[in-house]
Amino acid sequence: MNVTIKDVTAVKKELNVTVSQEELAPYFDKAIKKYQKTAKVPGFRQGHVPLQMIVKMYGTAIQYQEIEKIAQEFYLKAFSEKKLEPVARPSMRDLQYQPGSDLTFVVAYDIKPEVKLPAIKKLNLQKINPDLQEEDLNLEIDYLLKMSSKVVNDYTGPLGEDDFAVLKVEELDEKGNPTGKTLNNKIFSKRSQEFSEKDQALLLGKNTGDSAKLTIQEDGKDRKILATIQSITTFAKPDFTDEFVKEYTGGKFETADAFREELKSGLAKRLLRQSENSLQDSIMDELVAESELELPESLVEAYLDSMVHEESHKGKNHEAPKDFNEAEFRIKNRKLAERSAKWWLVKQELVEKEKFEVTEDDFNAYLTKVSAEDNIPVATLKQVYSKPENKGTIENMIQTQKLVDWIAGQSKVKVVKPAEFKLKAE
Amino acid sequence: MKTILIKPLLTEKLTLLQEKQNKYSFQVSKDANKIEIKKAVEEKYSVTVTGVNTSLKDGKVKIQMTKKGLLVGKKDDLKKAVVTLKTGDSIDFLKNT
Numbered sequence: 001m002n003v004t005i006k007d008v009t010a011v012k013k014e015l016n017v018t019v020s021q022e023e024l025a026p027y028f029d030k031a032i033k034k035y036q037k038t039a040k041v042p043g044f045r046q047g048h049v050p051l052q053m054i055v056k057m058y059g060t061a062i063q064y065q066e067i068e069k070i071a072q073e074f075y076l077k078a079f080s081e082k083k084l085e086p087v088a089r090p091s092m093r094d095l096q097y098q099p100g101s102d103l104t105f106v107v108a109y110d111i112k113p114e115v116k117l118p119a120i121k122k123l124n125l126q127k128i129n130p131d132l133q134e135e136d137l138n139l140e141i142d143y144l145l146k147m148s149s150k151v152v153n154d155y156t157g158p159l160g161e162d163d164f165a166v167l168k169v170e171e172l173d174e175k176g177n178p179t180g181k182t183l184n185n186k187i188f189s190k191r192s193q194e195f196s197e198k199d200q201a202l203l204l205g206k207n208t209g210d211s212a213k214l215t216i217q218e219d220g221k222d223r224k225i226l227a228t229i230q231s232i233t234t235f236a237k238p239d240f241t242d243e244f245v246k247e248y249t250g251g252k253f254e255t256a257d258a259f260r261e262e263l264k265s266g267l268a269k270r271l272l273r274q275s276e277n278s279l280q281d282s283i284m285d286e287l288v289a290e291s292e293l294e295l296p297e298s299l300v301e302a303y304l305d306s307m308v309h310e311e312s313h314k315g316k317n318h319e320a321p322k323d324f325n326e327a328e329f330r331i332k333n334r335k336l337a338e339r340s341a342k343w344w345l346v347k348q349e350l351v352e353k354e355k356f357e358v359t360e361d362d363f364n365a366y367l368t369k370v371s372a373e374d375n376i377p378v379a380t381l382k383q384v385y386s387k388p389e390n391k392g393t394i395e396n397m398i399q400t401q402k403l404v405d406w407i408a409g410q411s412k413v414k415v416v417k418p419a420e421f422k423l424k425a426e
Numbered sequence: 427m428k429t430i431l432i433k434p435l436l437t438e439k440l441t442l443l444q445e446k447q448n449k450y451s452f453q454v455s456k457d458a459n460k461i462e463i464k465k466a467v468e469e470k471y472s473v474t475v476t477g478v479n480t481s482l483k484d485g486k487v488k489i490q491m492t493k494k495g496l497l498v499g500k501k502d503d504l505k506k507a508v509v510t511l512k513t514g515d516s517i518d519f520l521k522n523t
Contacts, residue, residue, distance in 0.1 A: 043437030050441055056520035 003078045010114070011296045015084075015107040019074050024103060027073075031066040032059065060099050067097045075107045087112050087345075088298035110296030115349040118290035120407055125282045126414040128421050130275035132268045140267055141240055141260070148248060149235035157207030157232055161190045164233040165203070172224040176213060183225065186216075208232055278421055279413060280404050284343050285423040287407075291346045295338060299345070303337035304330050339425060347403065356402045358395045366398055430458045430466035434519045435506065447510070450517050454480070454507045463507045471517045477510035 001023060006014040032054055039058070041049045075092060078084075090109035097103045146162075159165050165188040171181040188195065188203055194216065195203070202212040211228040238244045245259040253259040311329060312320040350356070367385065371378045385391050435451040443449045454463055460478040467475050485501035511517070 041436075043435070043440075045438060048438050053436075053441075053520060 001074060001078065001081075003082060005082070005084075008108075009294065011087075011110050011112075011294050013084075013109055013111060015075070015078060015082075015090075015109065017071075017074060017078050017105055017107065019070075019103040021100065021102060023074075024070060027066065027070045028059075028063055031062050035062055063099055064097075067103060068095065071095055071103060071105050074103075075105070078107070084109070085112070086110060086298070087296050088302040091298070108298075110298045112348070113294045113296060113345065115345055116292040117346065117349060117353075118287070121411055123283070123286040123290065123407070123411045124414075125279065125286060125408065125411050126416050126421060127279035127282060128271070128275045128418050129415045130272045132264065132271055136271070137260070137264055137267060140263055144248075144263075145237050145240060145244075146235070148244070149237045152234045152236050153231070155208075155232045155234040157210070157229070158205045159188075159203060159207070159229065159232055160234060161204065162235055164189050166230045167203075167227040168230050170226045170228075172213065172226055174224070176224060178226060185230070186227070188227075188229075203227070203229070274418070279408060280400070281423060282413075282421075283404055283407050285425055287346045287350075288339055288342045289424045291342070291349075293342065293345060295342060295345075299341040300334070300337050303340045304333065307333055307337060347400070350403055351399060354403075354406065356399050356406070358398045358402075362398050362402075363391070363394065366394060428455060428458075430455050430462050431470060434517075436519060443508070448513065448516070449508050449510050450519075451506060451508045454505050456482075456503060456505045458505070458507075460507075463509065467509050467517075473515040473517060474512040475509050476512050479508045479510075481506050481508075 001020075002018040004016045006016065008014055032051065035058060036049060036051055036054045037047050039049050039054055040046055041053070041057070071092060075090070079086070079090075086109035088110060090107045092105055092107050095103075095105040155163070167186045167188055169183040169186055171179045171183055173179050186194070188200075190200060190204075195214065199212070199214040199216070202214060206212065206229055208229050208231060211226055214225050214227050215222050216225055217223070240256050240260075242255050245253050245256045249259060253262065308326055308329060312324060312326070315321040315324070363385075367378050367381045370376065371381055385394055432453040432455060435453055440451045443451070450467075452463070452467070458466075460480060463480070464475045464478050467473065483504045483506060485503045488499045488501065490497040490499070
């Protein structure tokens with residue numbers, strides 16, 4: 001096998017491979033012998049057709065059928081012989097073969113690019129404030145009460161922002177006088193797009209029986225109407241009392257204060273996790289934006305392939321959703337794939353440079369932490385994560401966490417409110 | 427001109443005969459005689475034939491049950507010739523495959 005490497009760019013390379021007829025012969029013999037076992041020829045029992053006859057009858061066809069498989073084997077051999085480490089799956093092209101001649105083909109592949117990292121101390125990092133504010137807790141309780149509201153149908157008003165109203169609709173002429181024509185009833189809701197903000201303001205605060213002159217859109221044209229509120233449906237929000245808490249938690253909590261403490265602790269945990277995630281996102285965002293490298297196309301394609309695979313199994317029975325269009329999906333998600341590929345390269349560079357290793361102690365400490373948080377025995381977790389693929393995922397997470405801690409330890413991190421947190425990539 | 431050699435016969439048993447006794451088999455015209463067969467093989471394959479054995483095989487009777495009753499038919503009769511070649515001569519039936 002003759003192998004030559006051509007540099008197309010700093011990361012893009014091409015491998016020209018030539019395999020001689022003598023090297024190919026054992027592969028063809030093996031394929032023909034395999035075919036002999038299943039060949040069906042009239043006059044012969046299956047598996048008893050003479051080898052020479054198979055060679056003469058099907059030899060050329062078998063060679064053409066096998067050549068791609070053989071080429072795959074030789075290209076892997078070439079990569080291992082030359083100790084090449086492609087960053088993603090290489091692609092084969094220009095495969096040429098004629099019976100009796102040598103096999104030639106080209107393998108295009110990308111290597112890891114040179115990564116120019118930014119100064120870690122100069123990164124503009126930020127994270128969401130992990131301290132729980134009283135306001136956040138009140139909002140959480142208010143949301144919970146809203147979700148537990150009871151429907152009140154015979155409410156007479158005034159019409160509120162969360163209410164629904166049935167409107168009797170009469171047509172008006174251009175001057176605003178009734179034409180006498182009654183139109184179909186309409187349902188008013190603040191969330192509905194049917195009414196403009198001006199019309200919504202005219203209706204809100206009105207009682208059952210009150211009317212308002214509105215302008216609605218029908219088939220792209222303005223239409224004047226007189227809307228009279230026939231009925232209002234409102235939602236009665238309960239008070240945060242001991243009785244409510246008892247009923248809501250099924251007796252688990254006796255007092256509103258105790259439940260409030262429970263909510264506070266849950267929310268604090270959630271906020272802490274959100275804050276940690278935001279810091280990780282910020283580090284990733286800054287490093288990706290500030291690092292300089294030539295992005296290998298095959299790596300971006302590999303990320304896109306994985307995203308397409310995941311998306312195309314999201315439908316029923318793991319089939320592709322009906323409206324799934326792969327070409328559109330690839331275009332839409334290209335930026336995300338580029339970002340993921342760049343982050344992977346930057347992370348690899350940092351891990352290699354700073355030697356972030358995951359030891360068995362790190363792994364056990366992680367399992368102990370998860371065990372305490374989720375109340376799962378360590379032995380069970382160890383059993384689940386003993387599989388190499390599962391262990392690999394955890395090790396990757398630990399490695400990322402070490403990287404985050406190391407960067408956060410030497411850069412200034414600005415603490416911001418959730419609404420102020422913004423990434424460059426957005 | 428009548429066709430003497432209809433097709434060579436290739437089966438597991440006849441392949442063994444080729445390998446061990448240098449004998450080749452053909453389906454031949456029903457009215458062809460041994461002399462004609464010998465001449466035809468020698469001309470077509472440029473070999474020397476030292477012996478010809480022929481046999482006639484009656485075509486299989488085929489019976490089919492139909493709504494109108496039994497349909498009885500018969501496959502064609504077959505004349506088979508086994509020719510022995512001079513030592514050193516051989517025929518490659520799959521040469522142009």
